[in-house]
Amino acid sequence: SFRCFSALSPEMRSTLDKVVKSHKVVLFMKGTKDFPQCGFSNTVVQLLNSLNVPFETLNILENEILRQGLKEYSNWPTFPQLYIDGEFFGGCDITVEAYKNGQLQELLEKALCS
Amino acid sequence: MGVAKEDVESALTSALKPSHLEVIDTSGGCGARFEIEIVSEQFEGKRLLERHRLVNGALAEQMNHIHALSIKKALTPSQWNPQQ
Numbered sequence: 367s368f369r370c371f372s373a374l375s376p377e378m379r380s381t382l383d384k385v386v387k388s389h390k391v392v393l394f395m396k397g398t399k400d401f402p403q404c405g406f407s408n409t410v411v412q413l414l415n416s417l418n419v420p421f422e423t424l425n426i427l428e429n430e431i432l433r434q435g436l437k438e439y440s441n442w443p444t445f446p447q448l449y450i451d452g453e454f455f456g457g458c459d460i461t462v463e464a465y466k467n468g469q470l471q472e473l474l475e476k477a478l479c480s
Numbered sequence: 481m482g483v484a485k486e487d488v489e490s491a492l493t494s495a496l497k498p499s500h501l502e503v504i505d506t507s508g509g510c511g512a513r514f515e516i517e518i519v520s521e522q523f524e525g526k527r528l529l530e531r532h533r534l535v536n537g538a539l540a541e542q543m544n545h546i547h548a549l550s551i552k553k554a555l556t557p558s559q560w561n562p563q564q
Contacts, residue, residue, distance in 0.1 A: 377502065443536050443543045456529050459551045463528060 369457055372433035382439050383385040390477045391421035396447040399423045406458040407446045413465045419474050451477040482511025483542045495538035496520040499557050512547035517561040519553070528554065 379448045386392050391414065397403030399411050399421070410470050426433040426445055440447050448455045450473055455461065464470035485505045486532035490530070492501060499518035516535065523531045531554040536543065
């Protein structure tokens with residue numbers, strides 16, 4: 367299959383470049399960290415809370431253009447999407463796996479100290 | 481309108497030639513929610529993010545209709561065998 371149009375304009379790409387680098391940990395999610403509106407988003411919020419790291423969340427349910435653009439920007443079809451140190455880290459399953467084996471904590475410590 | 485479990489299985493099978501594949505419909509039959517365990521040689525030398533990208537890519541068409549997808553395991557054959 368192929369796409370007939372791109373949701374990701376050059377302007378949005380450069381904005382997203384700035385957003386993902388604006389904080390060490392950025393989570394694009396359904397809902398907010400106080401009111402997650404999806405179990406997968408909630409899971410990642412709880413993991414980050416338990417690791418006691420500061421993080422920013424953006425609610426993709428409030429902006430359909432952002433939601434579609436991010437899928438292309440991250441090359442990832444679903445939400446939540448976790449960015450650490452300006453780089454896409456993964457969705458819920460990857461974050462859970464990395465939490466279990468300690469890699470998430472390690473990476474976050476490295477990011478927050480850099 | 482959901483996606484049949486068989487559609488997910490055949491898309492993954494043709495793209496990734498898995499030696500083990502388990503697709504579980506966790507939607508209660510409406511076909512919009514799946515859990516996947518997949519073992520493929522194509523995951524060799526790739527980290528988890530890249531493995532999940534391969535799975536997502538294989539299901540690009542179905543993803544438009546899938547509400548929730550959880551990739552529980554994406555292993556190489558050598559990682560899978562010791563677990564048996």
